Amino acid sequence: MNNLLFDLSGKIDRQTIDALAAVKRIADSLNIRFFIVGATARDLILQYCYGIESPRRTEDIDLGVEIANWDEFGRLTTALMETGEFSPAREKHRFLFGHVRIDIIPFGPITDEHMRISWPPEHEIIMNMAGFEEVYEHSITIRLRSAPELDVKLPTLPGLAILKIISWEQRYPERKKDAEDLLFIMRKYEDAGNTDRLYDIELNLLIEESFDTTHAGARLLGRDMANIANPGTLNALKKILEDETGDRSQFKLVTDMARGTLNIGDNFDRVLLLVEKLKQGLIEGAP
Secondary structure (H helix, E strand, C coil): CCCCEEECCCCCCHHHHHHHHHHHHHHHHCCCCEEEEHHHHHHHHHHHHHCCCCCCCCCCEEEEEECCCHHHHHHHHHHHHHCCCCEECCCCCEEEECCEEEEEEEECCCCCCCCEEECCCCCCCEEECCCHHHHHHCCEEEEEEECCEEEEEECCHHHHHHHHHHHHHHHCCCCHHHHHHHHHHHHHCCCCCCHHHHHCCCHHHHHHCCCCHHHHHHHHHHHHHHHHCCHHHHHHHHHHHHHHHCCCCCCHHHHHHHHHCCCCCCCHHHHHHHHHHHHHHHHHHCC
């Protein structure tokens, strides 16, 4: 994936801009890298970069922050609060910037050998951060403000799909919205800058799918996910999709997708077929 720059200056609300500018100022001063993930990333990529209206809006901001250890995380959060612009919430990873809720999730060297973090001091809250490192490395840059310049990083849509699948599986049944977002990404992948690819470079794929651009787009998405995923992440994704589409599956992912969709044409069988196409592409794209 190319590190493309989308200029969204003048399109994003002022409070979001101010919150992200404040975080970036502190993160840059501490040489800490971060990117926007979650529903905010979904909205920025689909709606503002490609003109695809998101099915629901969010005012919360989720940030993946590359952190070496918990001391560095403490320095970051302390510096944020010392500005007087941020206040802590009840959750350890959550902060408030005015009315904007910001979740700061560490990834990188801070994780254990299983790509997990456990929050001190009790270490009762455990999060799976698989996928974050490679998704960050393949992220894109967008400009949120031109004067003064404010550039931030976002995952690509394949990267966001990786994070959605892992988040859904880790926190089931709490994360139905991740399933809904994954379905929306699959259905809109062709329209998100991939039409020319399907009719040119990936024409054979389109022919195999009888020119059904939605099914071809889902397979292309799976291939693109496989191209950026580390071996451990790729195996985890394969297992999740196998478990959710196999003969003995309880079809939890598809059920969450079908129940949450606003599109009357997305019944269970249609959604299941689309997930199977995603899995097929993931397998095809694996090294």
